[in-house]
Amino acid sequence: MVDFARVQKELQECNRDFGVSGIKVIPKNEANLTQLLGTIPGPLGTPYEGGTFNIDINLPDGYPFEPPKMKFATKVWHPNISSQSGAICLDILKDQWSPALTLKTALLSVQALLSAPEPDDPQDAVVAQQYLREYQTYVGTARYWTEAFAKASSLNVEEKVQKLVEMGFPEALVRSALESVGGDENLALEKLCSG
Amino acid sequence: MEEDYYSMSGGSEEEEDCYSSDREDDSIYGLTNEDFDAQSGAPSKAPYSKVITRESLLAAQTEHLRRVMDLLSVREHHARALLIHYRWDVDQLIAAYVERGKSCMFAEAGVTVVEHVDLDPPETSSTVMCNVCMDDVPAKDVTRMDCSHSFCNDCWTEHFIVKIKEGLSRRIKCMAHKCNGICDEDIIKKLVSVRHPDLAEKFDRFLLESYIEDNKMVKWCPSTPHCGNAIRVENDEFCEVECSCGLQFCFSCASEAHSPCSCLMWEMWAKKCSDESETVNWITVHTKPCPKCHKPVEKNGGCNLVGCICGQAFCWLCGGATGRNHTWSTIADHSCGRYKEDSEEKAEIAKRYLYRYMHYHNRYKAHTDSFKQESGLRETIKEKIANLEAKDSKLRDFSWVTNGLYRLFRSRQALSYSYPFAFYMFGDDLFKNEMTTEEREIKQNLFEDQQQQLESNVEKLSKFLEEPFDEYSVEQVMRNRMEVINLSVVTDNLCKKMYECIENDLLDPLQFTTHMIAPYQSKGIQKAVELTTGWDAQISSNNEFHEAADQFNGTGQASTSGTSDDSEQLSRKRPRKGNFATNLIDLNLPA
Structure with a gap:
């Protein structure tokens, strides 16, 4: 059974210093604390700068004694992250997990992975090869993907509000729902439907 | 029993002569036939392999634990953590201790020994x-664990339960991030048994079985259904053993005893024989599927227009359906180019490969089958002996029959496995780049000479054992007896020579790969004996440690780390026996 008391505390603590870290974890659905959505800002000085990356978090029954399952919901071009599925290749999410780590520390590690790719232990072989052979092309593609997928929410937020309002939801509710899920249109819809 | 051979010494001079020459042979090869237990072939010398039953497992493990506990003055759980890290190899552990020092070795194994207990425990109220x-x-x-990290008991318990359920419990690490410390097994047991007594038991069993699972010198007996035993060998893991349940197996790869084949050769051979890949190979090369009924069709001659039994005609070159109008060179309304050279060549190669495999397989099979048939000989022989005994002649000793029979079985086995060995040794699958064609030819000739000598003697031995000697006169029996005794010694020596040739002249010079075979056991596959659980073997450990330390310091070469692949490979080869050079031609010398 997931230790929900700890998860609650983790969420509180993590969101308390959101201003400093820029890292946020929110439940996708208030009734179910095993499905969470994490958000990390792209690290400065990297092709991911300026982007906001959503990460799907799924807590297994044994949490925190088993590692949380994390994958990128936002498409990202990185040697250790699958460009297809968003799967993350990070040791602390596997055998190096320790119960003393938290969702926030794990997300910090993911953020650190964005700044320091390890192409020798790749998740996505295509990206890793590009990283090693044509570094400039890699930087270009990664930046383009950040622009295209990790910034869309801020630009088109009015469009999304409009769309959801047309579906019959009150505007105030739509705005707060969109905000709480980090701007993801589908998640906002899910939230609105579940009440 | 040796005297038994001579017990009918009323025999002729000639016989005595023959004997003394046999004795000489024996001394050369260090081989004595004196202590055959002919029925089972059990050797009387103390065997090097031990059977570890569920009952003696604890004692076997404790033996090692005690040594390390005494040597390093540590507690049992520390000793176990160290031994698991060093895969129960006490010598390697000592080497690491001497080379890298106590603290470094302990840190690597995740062991922290608390020198002094915390004198002021935290206030209970806080x-x-x-x-x-x-x-x-x-x-x-x-x-608080030895590594100094503390967490609440509920969390520790939950952590242990998750790890035990994962089956990774032999080394449960501390919960702190990046802490390499191994948790104290007593604390684990104490905490887990409160909530899950069954898991605590499981944990205990895992710890116990670590002695088998994490130890390269101990392996489970591969019997099915499992007999519950494990076998421990000393020194050499490349050997063949017999468990107390009766199963004989190769200790290294846990499949049937297969020497003089190496484990890799045997694995490949067994796979090859089971999937009949050659047959499939032949069919794909020699037949083409009929475009109508899809049966494989073989072309047995004639022109390129082939007719299937279903009545469909098709072009042999492209496999396409055609009409029946044709000449030698063309098929009406069909053109698909000319006959291709290379496809013919490919077929030729595949055919040669198949015939080669068939050659070796047939002989392997023939000897395996003979072996099975001769097992029935055991009963017939018993009858014959009974008949002879009933005759009330002066013949009283029949150990030569049982010894001969045993020798026949043993040699037959070696002979049958020598064929898959030869298939790989002189084929292209494994050693294509190891030898030039000329080298290979020379080696193959040498080996085959030996193999054929052995083969002809085995057949002769078989013939004499199958003779109806119970109907013979005393003189005839004596003659038969001489032959059997002679042939027994000869085949034993030939087997031994063949193994030596394989080990020293064929496998040892290999550059790129290492193939090890179990050494020839004249007396048969060794039966492992039950482990005795006495403590008399306990040595004054401190002395032992200092001796070991001196030894390691002296040579300075006993390193376990940093050996290059090359030297590792060399060290894996068995030291050559001193006398082999006198018995064998060194094939490495330029001809």
Whole structure:
């Protein structure tokens, strides 16, 4: 059974210093604390700068004694992250997990992975090869993907509000729902439907 | 029993002569036939392999634990953690201790020995924050591990349960991030048994079985259904053993005893024989599927227009359906180019490969089958002996029959496995780049000469054992007896020579790969004996340690780390026997 008391505390603590870290974890659905959505800002000085990356978090029954399952919901071009599925290749999410780590520390590690790719232990072989052979092309593609997928929410937020309002939801509710899920249109819809 | 051979010494001079020459042979090869237990072939010397039953497992493990505990003056759980890290190899552990020092070795194995117990325990009234559940818990409910990290008991328990369920419990690490410390097994047992007594038991069993699972010198007997035993060997893991349940197996790869084949050769051979890949190969090369009924069709001659039994005609070159109008060179309304050279060549190669395999397989099979048939000989022989005994002649000793029969079985076995060996040794699958064609030819000739000599003698031995000697006169029996005794010695020597040739002249010079075979056991596959659980073998450990330390310091070469692949490979080869050079031609010398 997931230790929900700890998860609650983790969420509180993590969101308390959101201003400093820029890292946020929110439940996708208030009734179910095993499905969470994490958000990390792209690290400065990297092709991911300026982007906001959503990460799907799924807590297994044994949490925190088993590692949380994390994958990128936002498409990202990185040697250790699958460009297809968003799967993350990070040791602390596997055998190096320790119960003393938290969702926030794990997300910090993911953020650190964005700044320091390890192409020798790749998740996505295509990206890793590009990283090693044509570094400039890699930087270009990664930046383009950040622009295209990790910034869309801020630009088109009015469009999304409009769309959801047309579906019959009150505007105030739509705005707060969109905000709480980090701007993801589908998640906002899910939230609105579940009440 | 040796005297038994001579017990009918009323025999002729000639016989005596023959004997003395046999004795000489024996001394050369260090071989004595004196202690055959002919029925089972059990050797009387103390065997090097031991059977470890469920009951003696604890004792076997404790033996090692005691040594390390005495040597390093550590507690049992530390000794176990160290031994698991060093895969129960006490010598390697000592080497690491001498080379890298106590603290470094302990740190690598995740062992922290608390030198002095905390004298002022935290006040019982205070509360401590547990970094896992993030709750404030009373200090008395917190456990501090040797690595100095403390968490609350509930969290520790949960952590242990998850790890035991994962089956990774032989080395449960501390919960702190990046802490390499191994948790104290007593604490684990104590905490887990409160909530899950069954898991605590399981944990105990895992610890016990680590002696088998994590130890390269101990392996489970591969019997099905499992007999519950494990076998421990000393020194050499490339050997063949017999468990007390009766199963004989190769200790190295846990499949049937297969020497003089190496484990890799045997694995490949067994696979090849089971999937009949050659047959499939032949069919794909020699036939083409009929475009109508899809049966494989073989072309047995004639022109390129082939007719299937279903009545469909098709072009042999492209496999396409055609009409029946044709000449030798063309098919009406069909053109698909000319006959291709290379496809013919490919077929030729595949055919040669198949015939080669068939050659070796047939002989392997023939000897295996003979072996099975001769097992029935055992009963017939018993009858014959009974008949002879009933005759009330002066013949009283029949050990030569049983010894001969045993020798026949043993040699037959060696002979049958020598064929798959030869198939790979002189084929292209494994050693294509190891030898030039000329080298290979020379070696193959040498080996085959030996193999054929052995083969002809085995057949002769078989013939004499199958003779109806119970109907013979005393003189005839004596003659038969001489032959059997002679042939027994000869085949034993030939087997031994063949193994030596394989080990020293064929496998040892290999550059790129290492193939090890179990050494020839004249007396048969060794039966492992039950482990005795006495403590008399306990040596004064401190002395032993200092001796070991001196030895390692002296040579300075006993390193376990940093050996290059090359030297590792060399060290894996068995030291050559001193006398082999006198018996064998060194094929490495230029001809």
